[in-house]
Amino acid sequence: MRLTPLPEERWDDDVDAALAGMLPRRRRNPQGAGNALATLVRHPDLVRAFMPFNVHLLFRSTLSDRIREITILRVAELNASPYEVEHHTGMALAAGLTLEEIDDARRGTAADPLEQHILDAVGELHRDHGIGDETWAALGVDLDERQLMDLVFTVGAYSTLSMAFNTFGIEPDRELQPEYER
Template sequence: MRLSPLPADEWDDEVDAALAGMLPKRRRNPQGAGNALATMVRHPGLTRSFMPFNAHLLFGSTLSARTRELAILRVATLRNSPYEVEHHTAMGLAAGLTLEEIEDAQRGAAHDSVDQLILDATTELDRESTISDATWAALSEHLDERQLIDLVFTVGTYATLAIAFNTFGIEPDRELEPEYER
């Protein structure tokens, strides 16, 4: 672990404010926040700026929770992010995905044609930093403009988080409930 979670004795009002948009008061502590957020608050200004955007992706996105989790699981696997895979496996189950669907998504395969398009688009974004014209056209038959935008930003954001979490050495939270509350 290159960066450890911020020690409890260093949590102050600035750290609390950085997490206020994402977590309820009872979770704004080193144990309740989990390893990722407890590490991110080492830079409270960045965390405070990032949290509203991430909250949009998790709670305000035009994508269904199921679609969002398929995309996140795929990019987390492509980016080899154990933290994100474990965390979003639990969130995927909560969003209605089965373990088989989660395992398939990690491999980039789906039985449903729309799910397959989401996985293909995620793979293309990760590998090429764009969605091909053919995939975009096919997705456009099922997703509206805002959903397409939310998909691109979800994949990009979770690719960035995977890079950060892998670089910092953030370990999965085995004891923490993954679903955030607002």
Template sequence: MRLTPLPADRWDGDVDAALASLLPRQRRNPQGAGNALATLVRHPELTKAFLPYNVHVLFGSTLTPRQREIAILRVAALADSPYEVEHHTGMARAVGMTDEQISDALGGIATADEEQLILRAVNELHTTSTISDSTWNALSVHMDERQLMDLVFTVGAYTTLAMAFNTFGVEPDRELQPEYER
């Protein structure tokens, strides 16, 4: 672990303000925030800037919760991010995905055409940093331009988070429920 969660004696008003856009007051503490957020708040200004974007991806996106979790699970698998795999497995279950569907999404497999296209788009973004014309056009049959934009930004946000969590050595939270309720 390169960066540990911020010690409790260093939690102050700046840390609280940095977490305010995502967590209710009762969770803005070292135990309630979980390992990822408790590590990110080592840099309150960065956290305060990034979390509103992440809040949009999680709660304001035009993607359905299922579409979002399929994309994030695939990002997590491609990035080999234990934290994101575990955390978003819980979130995927919360939106009604079965363990088999979660395993399939992690492996880049889906039975529904639209979901397979989402997985293909994630794979393409991962390998080439763009979605091919053929995938974009096929997705456009199922998604409007805002959904397509949200898909790209969801993949980007969670790629960034996976890189950060992997680099910092953030360990999965076994005791916390995912932040799927606001």
């Protein structure tokens, strides 16, 4: 780890306030926050700026939970982010995906045409930093403009998080994950 979670003795009102929009009070501590947030709060101003955006993507996005998790899993795989793969495998299971669907999403394949277009878009954004006309048109059959915008910003935000977590050396939070058989 290049950056470790903030030591407990350094958790203060500023750190608590930075996490208030994301976590309930009982989880605003080094153990409850998990490795990622406990590390990010080394910079409370950054957390206060970024977390409302991340909360939107996780809890208020116009994308369904299933589409959001398929998107994030593919981003995590393309960015070789063990933290995001592990964390969002648990969230994908909670959203109703099977382990086979999770593995498929990570590989960039899906049986459902819309989900395949989503995965294609993630690949194009990763490779080309934009969605091509053909994929955009295919997505537009099923998604409205707000959903398309949320898709692009989800890919961008989770690419950023993957880069940060990989660079900082943040390890997965297995104790905070739902149980699942692998």
